[in-house]
Amino acid sequence: MKYTVRANSNIALVKYWGKKDSKLKTPLNNSISLTLDSLHTTTSIEISDRDQVFFSDHELTNNEKEKIISLVDIVRNDFSIDKKVLINTKNNFPTASGLASSASGFAALAYAIDKVFELNLTDIEISKYSRLGSGSACRSIYGGFSEWLKGEKTDGSDSYAVQIREQNHWDISMLVVIVDDNKKDKGSTEGMDLTVKTCPFYPAWLETIDYDLNEVRKGIINKDLEKTGLIMEHNCLKMHATMMTTIPSVIYWKPSTLEIIQKVKELREMNINCYFTIDAGSNIKILCENYHVNQIKNYLKDSKGIKNIIWCKAGSAPFVMSKS
Ligand code: PMV
Secondary structure (H helix, E strand, O other): OOEEEEEEEEEEEEEOEEEOOOOOOOEOOOOOEEEEEEEEEEEEEEEEOOEEEEEEEEEOOOOHHHHHHHHHHHHHHHOOOEEEEEEEEEEOOOOOOOOHHHHHHHHHHHHHHHHHOOOOOOOOHHHHHHHOOOOHHHHHOOOOEEEEEEEOOOOOOOOOOEEEEEEOOOOOOHHHHHHHOOOOOHHHHHHHHHHHHHHHHHHHHHHHHHHHHHHHHHHHHHOHHHHHHHHHHHHHHHHHHHOOOOOOOOOOOOOHHHHHHHHHHHHHOOOOEEEEEEEOOEEEEEEEHHHHHHHHHHHHHOOOOEEEEEEEHHHHHHEEEOOO
């Protein structure tokens, strides 16, 4: 049986930054995200006579293939399965440029593996497997708003995501403003490991995270854009402040990133409630009311650095698109 599945990307409102265990990909702090409807990975998987992985119709070899097959191997080992797989995966948005392509990619993969091996895993189990591919992927197993619980156990068995509120809970928009669609120079794993090791402010990140998590959780439950947005922005700036003060420094921003930050602040002065967040890359995401989307897009349209703006709303959990 060949399964084609789709998983959506997610953007953290309260970020994950710092690993407790790099092999298990367990985090040093909880994080909260919104699953997006317009950025997704589509993955087909079927049993084959050898392991093969295609990304956008090009066969992967060496490290890139290894990263994907190692997750299949973990599941094969856990369930004593000796079947090989043929995987074909593609994203409908730029890869590895701070738009959480690894989140949708590994969520789709873990979900697809469950289907092709007919395992009937629970959401929590699929969330844990996708975490082993890329930490933030564990949040893409749910629609709407999710929280990744860091867990306490040394084997990572209690580190997975849970849903805070479903997709239809809050009809809100996130504009993904692309200023650079090239692959970033430094991956998030390298960036966060350097931060944990060398940033003098990293302890402050951990000391203040519970406040951010509590407020954003409340903000989501009460559909309070101002509370959610202000804390989301501050949390993002704290994360980037820790990156910038590692040795050597990690600076993901481009001049256009700062230009858009400034524009978001100007829009707020014009009583257009909108807030920014930025991941390990230079692209900006703007959280706003649906009825402000056109005004915001108009206000940004003269900024030279913008390559594209993608309008997203809350997205769904992964699903099977077809089986044949
Ligand atoms: O899951 P990773 O290794 O791609 O790390 C994601 C890190 C951030 O996007 C910066 C924050 C987050 O919580 O998604």
